[in-house]
Amino acid sequence: MFILGTAGHIDHGKTALIYALTSIDTDRLPEEKERGMTIDLGFAWMKLPSGEKIGIVDVPGHENLIKNMIAGATGIDAVILVIDANEGWMPQTEEHFQIIDLLNIKYGIIALTKVDLVDQNRLKVVEKEIQERLKNTNFFNAPLIKVSAVKNIGIEQIKSAIQNLIAKIKPKRDIGKPRISIDRVFKVKGSGTVITGTLIGGTIHTGMEVIIFPSYRKTRIRNLQSYKEKVESAFPGSRVALNLVGIEKSELHRGDIVFGTKQIRASKNIDVQIQLLPQVKKYSLINRSEVFFFSGTKEILAKVILDEKKYLQDGETGFGQLRFKESIATYLGDRFILRIPSPSKTIGGGLIIDPLAPKHNLKDKAIINFLQTRIKLDLRELILTELNKIIFIKKDNLLANSNYADPEIREMVELLIKEGKIMATNYWLIEKNYWEEQIKKFMHQLNHEYELFPLQTGFPLNKFQSYFYYLKPEIFNHLIEVLTNTKNIASEKGIIFLPSSKPKISPEQKILISKILKIIKDNPLNPPDEKKLNSQIAESKEIIDFLIQEGEIIKLNEGILLENKNYDMMKNKLIDFLKINGSISISQVRDLLGISRKYIIPLLNKMDQEKITQRKENNRILILKNKDK
Structure with a gap:
């Protein structure tokens, strides 16, 4: 699916040309009818001679409505640059053309309108003027077609030119990441909230769950239309209308984005390459100045952080970071437009290089290298x-x-x-x-x-x-x-x-080892605990840990320390007793081993931990799998 957009100065005949091509009046608002000019975006569609359907976005030409023009130009594949044969190249023609260039729209047709109202000499002058302006641009070889919407001159030639142009354009890719930048929100009686926009990045279908950014509200597509026809699925490059479930019109705004269910990530900072337009009156973009940022149908104020330069002069290109007061969701490789509020004009645009950038200044050469590598x-x-x-x-x-x-x-x-x-x-x-x-x-x-x-x-x-x-x-x-x-x-x-x-082991540690082992060996029925040894012998903790690690001594609960041989001897006596008698009580352990209750409980607990014995009421029994040991 392909979408064309119009561009050009106010009253140069954009809406009339679309009507002649499609029989659709894109001036839908009462105010537009009354004033005779396009205020907001209008949409139409047509079938080409090949039978392929394409969409057409009609944008306003008035200088006060440039932001609406930018919203319309986003997502289009090619442009019909409309120029009045009498007035020629005008200020808004120039600004629209600059925006087209900044958005990297490379394909187009020049429609020279109202040719029935001028003579041949004037046509030649305007044609020459247009060719001069388009020199060294992507549009230098674009077809220039003389048109009169009123007298139906050149309309079929425009249709043929569109057909030829579409054949050169690569279709929008399906990357499995559908998104729609909302350009209109309205309510339909009996159906609920509807949004419209251009679908890019992926396919959507009826019943699909989607997420609204920035609210992160989940909703579902109840009904789906493309060019006023109900469809089950829509593909990248389509103009779509989505009837959404369970969400109010007041919760949605132009600039919000409808995403598929893949995770949405957003940031208050994006790293960009900025291209400033050459200006008739010299202009410099100063570091830390504020500008209006346009991406998709979103308009938001941004602070510009430049690299080592304190400013960018008109016509220059450089890296920068744009900082916002709220998080925005953009994609690596997206294009954007920059405008200043006073005097209101487009100053440039560029390419998003890092949509999820950390907050940093751009004086670090490593950051500049990072951006240059990604460009x-x-x-x-x-x-x-x-x-x-x-x-x-x-x-x-x-x-x-x-x-x-x-x-x-x-x-x-x-x-x-x-x-x-x-x-x-x-x-x-x-x-x-x-x-x-x-x-x-x-x-x-x-x-x-x-x-x-x-x-x-x-x-x-x-x-x-x-x-x-x-x-x-x-x-x-x-x-x-x-x-x-x-x-x-x-x-x-x-x-x-x-x-x-x-x-x-140092010589001093060897002496400590001997001392500790002697104390433990000399007291088999009244073994010391770790705390007591630490108080008797300085720096003994590391030695005790080492002896436990080496298996020389065994540590029971309460920190009681037994010589390994002594523990094995006690353990084996208990196992032999249990094999004969089946169970043993604490008093029987005392009589058998000659040790007090203070040591009996930790000893039995250790044997329980080793899965040798098991407690049954107040006695211990031998676990079956260990009876043959």
């Missing part, structure tokens, strides 16, 4: 620079606000992963340099732990999770997996360690 909208570079900016992102969210389809993005991502340019988990993508930094940081931290605790052979995994708290759990787990697979580290039962690590 060509090359998918490979966009992915790499996006990851460079945000470090890691869920795969499904990568370049969500772009004019690329998800399958295109996934295909390029897979290629970059194979090339080793980016890292990936099941759901996350990670910037390569950042990933390598995390590996270095992890190994540095592990070695540092060994320096702090030379007696340790390994460290709890959750300790490192706390150091790398900023990583998503899946990314952290992938980090451990990669380091383990490459044999940089080893992992066992929640403990990570260096495969080659061995405890480094």
Whole structure:
């Protein structure tokens, strides 16, 4: 589906030409009828000789209604530039043409209207004037057709020219991201709220759930029309009217956007390339000045932050950041227009390079390099620079606000992963340099732990999770997996360690080890607890942890410490007793082992934890699977 738009000075015959082409009067408002001029956007459609249906947007020509013209020009594929044969190229012709150029509309037809009211000499003068103005533009070779809507001169030639033009234009792409920038909202009796706009980015259908931005209201398409015909589906490039369920007219406004159900992301800052128009009167765009920003059908005030320049002169191009007081939803690669309020005029426009930019100044060369790399909208570079900016992102969210389809993005991502340019988990993508930094940081931290605790052979995994708290759990787990697979580290039962690590015991520590082991061995029936040992022997905690780690001693509840051999002896006595008697009480344990209740309960709890015994009322029984041990 293709959409054409008109452009040109007030009263040059845009609406009359559309009526001659389509038999549709696009002046729908009573005020427009009364004043004889188009105030708001009008819409019409026609069938070409080939049978293909196209839409036509009629825009107002008055200088005070330029914002309506911009709203209409957004989303069109080609333009019919309408010029009165008597008046020639006028101020609003110029401004409309500049807007067409800024929106990167490359295809068009020149309609020289009201030719029945001028002589041949005047026609030649105006034609020459038009050709001179179009020199070095995309429209220099555009067909120029002499027209009289009143006398039906040139109408068939216009239709043929449109047919030829459409054959050259690539259809709007279906990238699976439908969006409609609302240009009209009204209510239909018996049906409810209806919005109209140009559909781009994807297909919509009756019954489809959609989301309204900026309210994030979810609604559903009850009925769908395209060119006043009820349809089940509509495709990119169509003019559509959507009857929405459960939403009031007062909740919607021109400039709001209807999205498909894919996540909508928005920002108060966007990075852009700005192109200032050459002005008859010199003009400079000063850093931090405020301008009106137009994108789609949205009009909003923006503050301009420029790069190292304090201003841009007319005719210049440069990078900038536009800051808004409210979040806006734009796409990478979208075009925009800038206007100033006083005197009211279009000063330029440009290209959105980062629709989700962080707030920053543009004096940093790295930021300028980032923008320069993205300016060509090359998918490979966009992915790499996006990851460079945000470090890691869920795969499904990568370049969500772009004019690329998800399958295109996934295909390029897979290629970059194979090339080793980016890292990936099941759901996350990670910037390569950042990933390598995390590996270095992890190994540095592990070695540092060994320096702090030379007696340790390994460290709890959750300790490192706390150091790398900023990583998503899946990314952290992938980090451990990669380091383990490459044999940089080893992992066992929640403990990570260096495969080659061995405890480094100093002579002083060897003396402490002997002291602690002697105290524990000398008191088999009245073993010390950890707290008591720490008070008796300075700096004993690390030694105790080391002896537990090495299996020399066993730590029971309440911090009670047993020599490993002593624990095995007690455990085996209890197992032998249970094999014969089936169960054992606390008093029987006391008689069997000669220890007090203070030690009996922690000992039995330890055996319960090891799945050797199980508590049954006030006794312990041997768990069946351990009876043969």
